[in-house]
Amino acid sequence: MREGQHLRIPGPTDVPPSVLRAMSRPMMNHRGPEFAALSASVNAGLKSILGPAEMDILTLTCSGTGVMEAAVANLVSPGDKVLVASSGVFGERFVEILKAYGAVVDVISSAPGEPVSPKEVAKKIEADNKLDYKAVFATHNETSTGVTNDVKAMAATLEDHPALFVVDAVSSFGALELDPAWGIDVVISGSQKALMCPPGLGIIALNKDAWSAVDAAKSPRFYFDLRSWRKYAEKGQTPVTPAVSIMYALDEALRLINEEGVKNVFARHKRIGNMVRSGVKSLGLELFAKKGASDIVTSVNVPYSIDVKTLLGIARERYNVIFAGGQKDLAGKIFRIGHVGHVGDEDILLALTVLETSLSECGFTK
Amino acid sequence: MREGQHLRIPGPTDVPPSVLRAMSRPMMNHRGPEFAALSASVNAGLKSILGPAEMDILTLTCSGTGVMEAAVANLVSPGDKVLVASSGVFGERFVEILKAYGAVVDVISSAPGEPVSPKEVAKKIEADNKLDYKAVFATHNETSTGVTNDVKAMAATLEDHPALFVVDAVSSFGALELDPAWGIDVVISGSQKALMCPPGLGIIALNKDAWSAVDAAKSPRFYFDLRSWRKYAEKGQTPVTPAVSIMYALDEALRLINEEGVKNVFARHKRIGNMVRSGVKSLGLELFAKKGASDIVTSVNVPYSIDVKTLLGIARERYNVIFAGGQKDLAGKIFRIGHVGHVGDEDILLALTVLETSLSECGFTK
Numbered sequence: 001m002r003e004g005q006h007l008r009i010p011g012p013t014d015v016p017p018s019v020l021r022a023m024s025r026p027m028m029n030h031r032g033p034e035f036a037a038l039s040a041s042v043n044a045g046l047k048s049i050l051g052p053a054e055m056d057i058l059t060l061t062c063s064g065t066g067v068m069e070a071a072v073a074n075l076v077s078p079g080d081k082v083l084v085a086s087s088g089v090f091g092e093r094f095v096e097i098l099k100a101y102g103a104v105v106d107v108i109s110s111a112p113g114e115p116v117s118p119k120e121v122a123k124k125i126e127a128d129n130k131l132d133y134k135a136v137f138a139t140h141n142e143t144s145t146g147v148t149n150d151v152k153a154m155a156a157t158l159e160d161h162p163a164l165f166v167v168d169a170v171s172s173f174g175a176l177e178l179d180p181a182w183g184i185d186v187v188i189s190g191s192q193k194a195l196m197c198p199p200g201l202g203i204i205a206l207n208k209d210a211w212s213a214v215d216a217a218k219s220p221r222f223y224f225d226l227r228s229w230r231k232y233a234e235k236g237q238t239p240v241t242p243a244v245s246i247m248y249a250l251d252e253a254l255r256l257i258n259e260e261g262v263k264n265v266f267a268r269h270k271r272i273g274n275m276v277r278s279g280v281k282s283l284g285l286e287l288f289a290k291k292g293a294s295d296i297v298t299s300v301n302v303p304y305s306i307d308v309k310t311l312l313g314i315a316r317e318r319y320n321v322i323f324a325g326g327q328k329d330l331a332g333k334i335f336r337i338g339h340v341g342h343v344g345d346e347d348i349l350l351a352l353t354v355l356e357t358s359l360s361e362c363g364f365t366k
Numbered sequence: 367m368r369e370g371q372h373l374r375i376p377g378p379t380d381v382p383p384s385v386l387r388a389m390s391r392p393m394m395n396h397r398g399p400e401f402a403a404l405s406a407s408v409n410a411g412l413k414s415i416l417g418p419a420e421m422d423i424l425t426l427t428c429s430g431t432g433v434m435e436a437a438v439a440n441l442v443s444p445g446d447k448v449l450v451a452s453s454g455v456f457g458e459r460f461v462e463i464l465k466a467y468g469a470v471v472d473v474i475s476s477a478p479g480e481p482v483s484p485k486e487v488a489k490k491i492e493a494d495n496k497l498d499y500k501a502v503f504a505t506h507n508e509t510s511t512g513v514t515n516d517v518k519a520m521a522a523t524l525e526d527h528p529a530l531f532v533v534d535a536v537s538s539f540g541a542l543e544l545d546p547a548w549g550i551d552v553v554i555s556g557s558q559k560a561l562m563c564p565p566g567l568g569i570i571a572l573n574k575d576a577w578s579a580v581d582a583a584k585s586p587r588f589y590f591d592l593r594s595w596r597k598y599a600e601k602g603q604t605p606v607t608p609a610v611s612i613m614y615a616l617d618e619a620l621r622l623i624n625e626e627g628v629k630n631v632f633a634r635h636k637r638i639g640n641m642v643r644s645g646v647k648s649l650g651l652e653l654f655a656k657k658g659a660s661d662i663v664t665s666v667n668v669p670y671s672i673d674v675k676t677l678l679g680i681a682r683e684r685y686n687v688i689f690a691g692g693q694k695d696l697a698g699k700i701f702r703i704g705h706v707g708h709v710g711d712e713d714i715l716l717a718l719t720v721l722e723t724s725l726s727e728c729g730f731t732k
Binding site for chain 2: 003004005007009011012013014015020021023024025026027028029030031032034061062063064065066069073096097100101102190192198199200219220221222223224225239240241242243244245246249316322324
């Protein structure tokens with residue numbers, strides 16, 4: 001049996017061999033000049049994806065959810081009014097975290113399999129004539145439904161409103177175009193999706209307006225207190241022991257991304273997104289996302305005649321290809337094909353062929 | 367120049383070659399049976415160190431400080447009265463986190479370089495005749511001062527008091543004897559010290575009494591909400607994407623620890639602790655810890671005639687041996703030699719020789 005799975009899930013994604021090898025570098029002192037140099041190199045790599053926006057980028061030891069919580073704990077105080085634009089599980093996650101921290105949460109939920117309408121956001125913003133919203137939270141790419149939200153259009157609705165705009169780009173950062181200059185104050189990401197690294201690092205970028213809110217927020221926080229992460233970052237350190245090995249990995253992965261060219265990486269994901277959707281449709285399957293279909297994860301309706309567990313089981317056990325099922329309400333109704341990060345055309349050819357064969361073994365006919 | 371530093375700091379510690387190699391295994395799906403098997407194997411390894419105590423062990427993606435915060439956020443509600451037995455920076459860290467979460471904190475601080483007196487703890491506990499203390503927090507091994515606290519004696523003072531006893535064993539777990547049966551309700555650790563792994567995983571073990579407190583606590587928490595970690599652990603998963611590669615590492619490191627035998631590992635640390643203290647004294651240096659000197663980190667007074675930065679700089683730049691300076695108030699006054707985890711007699715011979723040579727280059731004479 002071949003070692004390693006074909007990870008056609010939205011994350012963690014396949015880690016390139018040179019990135020895996022980078023992790024076998026010996027451990028280093030995290031308070032010495034060597035770590036400061038590593039940290040500076042990682043930061044430069046992340047900035048090359050983020051673009052020229054003036055933001056501080058911090059790399060925390062946690063998953064993507066951890067940096068979502070860091071954003072909430074540092075920007076929102078109990079009783080603050082906020083708006084969440086939710087198109088699935090990860091939008092709901094913002095709602096849950098915000099409620100845990102005592103925020104008063106307004107939610108715009110999209111129809112299942114659709115992005116949130118920027119017009120709906122605009123309506124809420126216009127109705128907030130007392131300017132009560134402290135922050136608006138949105139998911140760039142909602143992996144639970146395979147939908148990409150138009151965060152550029154959402155940001156535009158906030159042009160005359162002081163609310164901060166916080167974007168969860170956990171799966172999209174480094175795969176889909178995202179420009180803070182659109183009007184985004186906080187960008188959140190993680191190591192294990194487009195950045196082709198093992199999970200374990202959460203990334204958060206904040207501009208000056210966001211920092212003002214951080215200084216004023218009253219929620220309890222220590223591990224996720226971004227003020228101490230910023231203070232230590234100034235000397236090339238972290239307030240707590242960082243996940244050094246994953247920093248080695250991230251440094252190498254960012255080198256690969258810059259070698260290919262950030263724009264080329266975006267173009268590759270776009271091309272592969274089209275390829276997956278065409279392939280899925282040509283197999284006689286129906287896309288779940290009717291609008292805003294994501295270029296990095298494709299959601300597919302489970303055909304009536306098929307038991308999805310059987311289908312994904314065949315792909316996994318016989319061919320070592322791992323597709324993802326649906327989450328929560330969508331369990332049994334959709335399955336998902338991840339195509340983010342270290343993925344080439346040949347990976348998609350294999351995935352589609354395995355999907356066709358597995359469907360046929362389940363008795364599916366077009 | 368040799369690749370890799372001789373890490374004579376209290377952490378992150380040297381990672382054995384087979385543990386480094388384990389991290390180059392391909393990424394896997396964190397929601398599949400393979401991860402559940404890995405997780406079960408890691409848990410069994412951790413239990414072999416923890417002993418027969420009936421505790422749930424959870425492995426979180428964060429540093430040791432993260433699990434310290436998890437303990438606070440899950441056990442303490444705003445306004446709760448707690449006691450911290452502090453002998454240095456990491457005892458103070460509990461105080462800071464507890465205050466951030468709104469606890470009313472009583473502190474017993476030891477004299478610098480000494481352990482906390484269990485008699486002082488007993489006095490505080492006896493004086494608390496209203497049984498107000500919800501929890502008592504202590505540091506097993508205080509790496510900032512090189513002191514080991516007698517948590518067994520502290521636990522005994524709580525025999526007739528309902529307060530939970532929470533022990534930070536971040537540096538000691540897997541190196542120094544620690545038995546929850548002494549009366550410890552919560553044990554906290556991390557991957558990057560005695561467990562010989564890269565940083566990135568925090569470990570927390572809780573007994574039944576601790577879980578009752580978790581269910582009742584009112585502090586905001588999401589990422590560190592141990593209820594969801596426990597729920598997912600039941601199916602061999604984690605609520606957020608786990609640091610899979612460091613789990614590979616931890617599994618291999620635990621295999622090495624069990625191959626050597628947990629008791630033998632404890633005995634090796636004890637022997638090496640003695641060896642370091644004898645060696646340091648024979649060089650004409652003075653130990654900082656007058657009582658309770660730790661077997662895993664040795665603190666040394668900086669001789670009057672020596673500039674410690676110069677001393678540590680020579681060891682680092684010329685010999686690639688990294689000693690640690692003093693933290694906070696102790697900066698410039700002590701330096702520290704770490705000897706925890708993947709360390710053998712030959713590493714100590716080298717460290718002492720380099721120390722002798724570097725001292726001599728600084729002009730130090732006995």
